Amino acid sequence: MEIFWFIIIALFLAIFFILDGYDFGTGIIHLFFAKTDKDKEVISKAAGLFWDSNEVWLVAAGGLLFMAFPTLYASAFSGFYLPLIIVLWLIIFRAIGLELRSQIDHPIWRTIWDKAFGVSSLLLALFFGVALGNVARGVNLGGVENGVSAYEAHYFFLPLWNPSFSPSTTHPGVIDWFTIVIGIIAVVTLAIHGANWIILKTNASINNKLKSVIFNLNIALAVLTIFSVSIWHIIEPHPLANYLEYPAFLIFPMVYFIGLIGTFFIKKFKKEVYGFACSSIMIVGGITSTLATMFPVLLPSTNDTNPGLTIYNTATSQYGMSVAIPWMIVGIVLIIIYFLVQKKLNAGKIDDMDYGH
Amino acid sequence: MEDMIFYDRLQFAFTITFHYIFPQLTMGLSLIIILFKGYYLKSNNEIYNDAAKFFMKIFAINFTMGVVTGIPMEFQFGTNWAKFSELTGGIIGQTLAMEGTFSFFLESSFLALFIFGEKLMGQKLHFLTGFFVFLGSWASGYLILATNAWMQHPVGYEVLANGKFVLTHFSELFSNPWLLPAFLHNQMASLVTSSFVVGSIGAFYLLIKKHEAHGKLFLKTGVIIGLISSLLVAFPTGDLNAKNVAKYQPAAFAAMEGIFETEEAGAEIVLIGQPNMVEKKLDNKIAVPNILSFLTYQEWDKQIIGMDHFDKSELPDNIPALYYSYHIMVGLGTIFIGIMGISMLFLYRKKLYSFKPLLWTILFLVPFPFIANLTGWYVAELGRQPYLVYGLLKTVDGVSPTVSSGNTLFTLLGFVALYMLLGLLFLVLVGKTIYHGPQHQKH
Numbered sequence: 001m002e003i004f005w006f007i008i009i010a011l012f013l014a015i016f017f018i019l020d021g022y023d024f025g026t027g028i029i030h031l032f033f034a035k036t037d038k039d040k041e042v043i044s045k046a047a048g049l050f051w052d053s054n055e056v057w058l059v060a061a062g063g064l065l066f067m068a069f070p071t072l073y074a075s076a077f078s079g080f081y082l083p084l085i086i087v088l089w090l091i092i093f094r095a096i097g098l099e100l101r102s103q104i105d106h107p108i109w110r111t112i113w114d115k116a117f118g119v120s121s122l123l124l125a126l127f128f129g130v131a132l133g134n135v136a137r138g139v140n141l142g143g144v145e146n147g148v149s150a151y152e153a154h155y156f157f158l159p160l161w162n163p164s165f166s167p168s169t170t171h172p173g174v175i176d177w178f179t180i181v182i183g184i185i186a187v188v189t190l191a192i193h194g195a196n197w198i199i200l201k202t203n204a205s206i207n208n209k210l211k212s213v214i215f216n217l218n219i220a221l222a223v224l225t226i227f228s229v230s231i232w233h234i235i236e237p238h239p240l241a242n243y244l245e246y247p248a249f250l251i252f253p254m255v256y257f258i259g260l261i262g263t264f265f266i267k268k269f270k271k272e273v274y275g276f277a278c279s280s281i282m283i284v285g286g287i288t289s290t291l292a293t294m295f296p297v298l299l300p301s302t303n304d305t306n307p308g309l310t311i312y313n314t315a316t317s318q319y320g321m322s323v324a325i326p327w328m329i330v331g332i333v334l335i336i337i338y339f340l341v342q343k344k345l346n347a348g349k350i351d352d353m354d355y356g357h
Numbered sequence: 358m359e360d361m362i363f364y365d366r367l368q369f370a371f372t373i374t375f376h377y378i379f380p381q382l383t384m385g386l387s388l389i390i391i392l393f394k395g396y397y398l399k400s401n402n403e404i405y406n407d408a409a410k411f412f413m414k415i416f417a418i419n420f421t422m423g424v425v426t427g428i429p430m431e432f433q434f435g436t437n438w439a440k441f442s443e444l445t446g447g448i449i450g451q452t453l454a455m456e457g458t459f460s461f462f463l464e465s466s467f468l469a470l471f472i473f474g475e476k477l478m479g480q481k482l483h484f485l486t487g488f489f490v491f492l493g494s495w496a497s498g499y500l501i502l503a504t505n506a507w508m509q510h511p512v513g514y515e516v517l518a519n520g521k522f523v524l525t526h527f528s529e530l531f532s533n534p535w536l537l538p539a540f541l542h543n544q545m546a547s548l549v550t551s552s553f554v555v556g557s558i559g560a561f562y563l564l565i566k567k568h569e570a571h572g573k574l575f576l577k578t579g580v581i582i583g584l585i586s587s588l589l590v591a592f593p594t595g596d597l598n599a600k601n602v603a604k605y606q607p608a609a610f611a612a613m614e615g616i617f618e619t620e621e622a623g624a625e626i627v628l629i630g631q632p633n634m635v636e637k638k639l640d641n642k643i644a645v646p647n648i649l650s651f652l653t654y655q656e657w658d659k660q661i662i663g664m665d666h667f668d669k670s671e672l673p674d675n676i677p678a679l680y681y682s683y684h685i686m687v688g689l690g691t692i693f694i695g696i697m698g699i700s701m702l703f704l705y706r707k708k709l710y711s712f713k714p715l716l717w718t719i720l721f722l723v724p725f726p727f728i729a730n731l732t733g734w735y736v737a738e739l740g741r742q743p744y745l746v747y748g749l750l751k752t753v754d755g756v757s758p759t760v761s762s763g764n765t766l767f768t769l770l771g772f773v774a775l776y777m778l779l780g781l782l783f784l785v786l787v788g789k790t791i792y793h794g795p796q797h798q799k800h
Binding site: 052053055056058059060061062063064066068069072073074075076077078079081082084085089091092093096099100103119125143151152155156250316317319320323324327328331332333334335338339341342345346 | 375387420425426428434435439440442444445447448450451453458459461462463465466467469473523525527540757758759760764767768772775778782786
């Protein structure tokens with residue numbers, strides 16, 4: 001039962017990162033590569049039309065986490081207090097930028113809000129990567145000081161950084177050099193993903209150039225991936241243990257590498273959607289591989305006093321988890337129907353469509 | 358500890374107040390939009406279609422605001438009220454997760470279809486997408502009210518030895534006697550806000566002599582629905598709610614009505630007066646004898662328990678704020694019925710569209726239903742104090758154990774700054790839409 005809810009929540013989060021991921025990535029590309037007014041306009045529209053329905057997935061994932069694993073929700077949300085609230089601010093600020101840019105027709109006004117949109121997209125991608133890095137590395141559960149817990153065993157509070165920026169201390173901060181590496185991986189991945197989305201959804205003049213950008217970014221990503229895998233043992237002494245115990249888990253890193261290798265053929269794809277598909281499965285593979293390395297742990301402990309949080313010691317009652325399954329199944333069927341209906345309507349390029357705006 | 362809780366409460370109060378400006382408008386507006394659209398299908402008169410699409414634009418802006426200010430609400434359960442989330446997540450997580458799964462997807466998917474898909478779908482399907490938007494927004498309200506109802510009057514639970522609340526009867530979350538009156542009261546109040554907004558935009562167009570045909574339609578619609586909903590807010594839904602408070606939260610009832618001493622032979626209803634917490638009485642009181650007993654129990658001389666009956670630890674911790682919130686809500690509600698009643702009379706006599714004093718009144722009435730809605734929620738939330746889960750979990754015991762008050766103040770200040778910007782954006786967008794007018798739809 002715990003596993004069922006774990007899979008559902010991981011699925012919702014993965015879909016959120018695919019959907020809002022291209023939103024963030026679009027912002028990153030916009031920041032660095034969009035030069036003409038027309039490109040800026042159409043690229044910000046490629047994010048602007050969809051961001052709010054994409055963020056619904058985050059709300060839903062949060063609600064499900066709250067219901068199925070309340071202890072984890074309470075522990076992680078209060079422990080990662082500052083980074084989470086900063087993410088909220090960035091989400092809001094980014095939306096303001098997107099909605100305000102076209103309100104006053106003046107170059108300075110547009111430049112300000114375009115930058116706001118681009119920079120907050122970049123920071124969001126970075127922060128989500130840092131978050132994944134934090135979850136993989138673990139935290140000082142219980143606030144242990146010299147073997148004594150300052151709080152209940154499952155609570156903690158993380159500073160934004162500690163002076164050493166080292167991931168291997170017992171008192172890590174949110175930002176250390178390991179989580180920054182994961183953050184940069186997220187930025188590069190989502191930039192590729194966003195570029196694929198722009199190619200798929202617009203006729204921007206830079207689309208051909210973006211294919212070279214994707215290719216180059218992908219080289220960087222491959223290097224970063226190999227680097228992060230080679231240093232993974234710093235935060236987890238036995239990174240391969242789970243894969244040896246459950247060989248079926250190997251499917252997740254395989255999915256990631258298929259996406260990564262596939263992206264190198266970006267210039268040869270006959271259909272634009274193949275590029276987007278490659279970066280999507282790269283995102284899914286990246287997230288699921290990290291979770292698979294940790295399973296069933298959700299948040300490791302960096303001290304020896306308190307155990308890590310797992311799907312078993314943070315779950316709600318069996319009754320609560322089972323009574324929610326029927327409505328969840330109904331909900332998923334409905335969501336699939338909405339998705340198909342919407343997809344039919346939103347097919348095609350944005351600048352070819354008459355949205356009546 | 359007391360200090361730490363202050364900023365957590367202030368941050369929640371500030372963010373929820375700002376958030377609730379938007380859903381109260383969208384919920385009622387979605388109903389008015391499908392009424393317009395339905396009337397268009399019947400009459401084939403383009404003006405109704407213009408109206409439906411115009412207000413869907415305003416709906417969309419509000420929906421966006423609701424989403425971006427709603428995410429911090431869900432997050433704050435975990436960030437600031439971690440202990441509460443840990444202990445009750447197994448129960449209120451159900452209704453909150455259902456809201457995310459059912460209403461948001463429904464609302465956001467069909468909103469996009471309604472705005473972009475009219476030509477593609479044809480009129481009947483377009484009406485249907487509008488109906489689904491309405492369904493989504495009301496389902497969202499229902500599930501939030503179900504969550505709140507459980508906090509006001511917990512049912513279907515069991516408390517484990519470690520203090521955790523676990524669900525024992527899923528269906529009781531929805532048969533909670535607190536839920537239905539609260540939901541209907543809230544939805545009618547939301548309809549008051551949206552009908553006043555519709556009527557006010559109509560009055561504005563008539564006063565500036567632009568889009569006058571649409572203006573007349575908006576004003577007429579606003580007045581008719583405004584009068585009906587203002588009446589329904591008071592009776593029966595408001596009445597049923599007050600009786601629930603008297604029954605399940607007598608301490609909150611005494612505080613909101615301003616009853617300091619138990620009145621054995623029937624309680625008076627207080628119209629005006631300022632709570633004096635030192636001498637435990639109302640200053641400058643104007644009251645009508647025996648009415649409160651009659652309204653609550655339909656008996657003129659029935660006893661009403663006063664605040665003297667309760668230990669200080671059981672009473673709400675901010676009695677004056679609770680008392681004022683309640684009296685502002687009820688006072689405004691009464692004024693709404695009066696103004697909408699008079700407007701109805703003028704409408705019936707066909708004099709409303711040219712009677713400027715009333716047009717100005719309706720135009721400037723528009724902030725007040727928002728205030729009435731918000732103070733109504735303050736009554737519910739302040740009345741539940743000092744508890745988060747009434748009678749079972751105190752507010753001080755629900756706060757995050759590891760988040761310091763300095764960090765909370767930091768994030769509160771950040772929210773204040775950001776929401777100022779967001780409020781400005783909202784005014785610009787809505788102002789532009791209204792200025793543009795409803796006629797701009799023909800291609």
